[in-house]
Amino acid sequence: MKRTAQFFKESIFVALVLALFGCGLEKPLPKQPNIILITLESLRPDHVGSYTGPRPTTPMLDRLAEESVVYDEAHSVTSWTLASHASIFTGLYPSAHGANQSRSRLDDMPTLARLLREEGYQTAGFASGPYLARNHNLSQGFEFYDDSPATLGTQGGAHKDVTNVKMVSAIHRFLKKERKPESPLFLFAYFWDPHYDYIPPSPYDRMFVDDEMTRINLEGYESNSLISSELEAEEIRFILSQYDGEIAWTDQMLERVFDALKQASLWEDSLVIVTSDHGEEFFDHGKKGHKKSLYVESVHVPLFVKFPRATRTGRDARLVSLVDLFSTVLETAGVADIPDHQGHSLLRPVPEDRSIFFELLASHYFQDADRSGYTRKDEEWFAVRKGDWKLVTVPEQGRRELYAVGADPVEQFDIAITDPARVDAMEALIALWLKNSVDFAENRNAAEAVLSEDQLERLRALGYVE
Numbered sequence: 178m179k180r181t182a183q184f185f186k187e188s189i190f191v192a193l194v195l196a197l198f199g200c201g202l203e204k205p206l207p208k209q210p211n212i213i214l215i216t217l218e219s220l221r222p223d224h225v226g227s228y229t230g231p232r233p234t235t236p237m238l239d240r241l242a243e244e245s246v247v248y249d250e251a252h253s254v255t256s257w258t259l260a261s262h263a264s265i266f267t268g269l270y271p272s273a274h275g276a277n278q279s280r281s282r283l284d285d286m287p288t289l290a291r292l293l294r295e296e297g298y299q300t301a302g303f304a305s306g307p308y309l310a311r312n313h314n315l316s317q318g319f320e321f322y323d324d325s326p327a328t329l330g331t332q333g334g335a336h337k338d339v340t341n342v343k344m345v346s347a348i349h350r351f352l353k354k355e356r357k358p359e360s361p362l363f364l365f366a367y368f369w370d371p372h373y374d375y376i377p378p379s380p381y382d383r384m385f386v387d388d389e390m391t392r393i394n395l396e397g398y399e400s401n402s403l404i405s406s407e408l409e410a411e412e413i414r415f416i417l418s419q420y421d422g423e424i425a426w427t428d429q430m431l432e433r434v435f436d437a438l439k440q441a442s443l444w445e446d447s448l449v450i451v452t453s454d455h456g457e458e459f460f461d462h463g464k465k466g467h468k469k470s471l472y473v474e475s476v477h478v479p480l481f482v483k484f485p486r487a488t489r490t491g492r493d494a495r496l497v498s499l500v501d502l503f504s505t506v507l508e509t510a511g512v513a514d515i516p517d518h519q520g521h522s523l524l525r526p527v528p529e530d531r532s533i534f535f536e537l538l539a540s541h542y543f544q545d546a547d548r549s550g551y552t553r554k555d556e557e558w559f560a561v562r563k564g565d566w567k568l569v570t571v572p573e574q575g576r577r578e579l580y581a582v583g584a585d586p587v588e589q590f591d592i593a594i595t596d597p598a599r600v601d602a603m604e605a606l607i608a609l610w611l612k613n614s615v616d617f618a619e620n621r622n623a624a625e626a627v628l629s630e631d632q633l634e635r636l637r638a639l640g641y642v643e
């Protein structure tokens with residue numbers, strides 16, 4: 178009996194020692210992990226190796242995929258930069274946050290940066306595209322915000338800007354001089370370079386070119402009417418080779434950013450999210466660029482989430498939206514009081530019958546007959562995805578298109594005529610969601626951003642304003 182008691186005492190002692198010095202060697206996860214959020218401009222998942230990209234464009238993202246959850250069915254809420262980023266930052270769809278036009282200035286509201294700053298995070302943002310310049314107020318809540326790569330404006334217009342190197346230097350500079358290690362960090366970085374014109378620097382301009390391709394001049398891509406769906410297949414393949422070159426060039430810069438974060442002990446315990454603000458059209462439905470429609474090529478995005486210490490990894494096939502990042506980030510950061518929003522935290526089960534929504538206010542400019550100015554014509558698009566069904570509507574034109582995306586993932590065969598009851602039901606979902614969004618938007622004063630002539634010129638060169 179005595180020996181047994183002694184044995185128990187010794188066992189407890191050994192167990193305690195193990196707990197303290199064995200398993201205890203592993204530090205507990207920080208309550209407020211660092212959060213790194215990176216958005217890459219106009220990146221389609223079918224041009225990313227760890228998705229269905231056929232070329233080795235993204236070795237860095239592919240390595241990130243191994244320690245992340247990779248979301249196969251992630252979607253942006255729209256097909257352009259400003260409205261999409263505002264949704265990432267607020268967890269609200271564009272008609273709810275109100276920043277849904279080219280000149281919009283996001284109202285002061287609870288954004289990720291504001292909320293995390295209130296929780297004691299050091300908040301730092303880096304932006305290289307014009308819509309993230311501080312005039313649009315997506316910089317609110319960032320204690321440190323470097324948008325200098327987005328306001329170069331001197332190198333022949335936005336489409337010629339090569340900003341990746343400036344972004345990497347800005348992040349390095351911050352980590353070296355401004356980082357306050359006593360606070361957890363929220364770092365946001367938006368990389369612009371995959372945006373058209375696709376003119377990657379050497380050697381990326383040759384990396385994916387083969388002898389059969391026909392070279393064409395890609396300068397002034399958006400306004401050049403010769404770059405149209407009339408192009409030969411070998412010319413379109415050349416365009417894609419240059420887009421892939423921009424992606425490979427940006428991926429290589431990510432390696433430098435990831436290395437800098439690792440050196441600053443900002444990797445292992447951090448939540449790292451990498452995604453894109455929207456996709457890109459290459460005449461899939463006849464058009465080029467983005468901000469034109471809501472078909473899959475414009476809204477399907479890559480999404481990698483590396484959880485602190487990579488506690489979850491693998492593929493996740495749930496239907497998710499970038500509005501979901503808001504509560505995912507805040508929950509990971511331990512924020513108790515998360516403001517009302519329209520997403521679902523990725524940390525929780527997503528309802529089986531979930532619907533995700535898309536909206537776009539596309540503006541077209543027509544020169545007046547007397548050439549004295551331009552008339553703007555707005556075109557509203559809405560879409561909903563529920564299970565394997567997607568409805569795309571343009572109410573003003575009476576367009577209602579239904580796609581069975583399980584059988585037709587590239588949304589080429591409109592089968593609305595075969596299933597009017599489903600079309601009506603899905604249209605009702607859009608109406609309900611829109612009402613909910615408008616309720617959010619009540620009492621909000623949508624304002625215009627005050628832009629300099631130089632900034633307007635950049636937006637003009639991209640075809641975004643008149």
Ligand SMILES: [Zn+2]
Nearest residue numbers: 219257258454
């Ligand atoms: Zn964009």
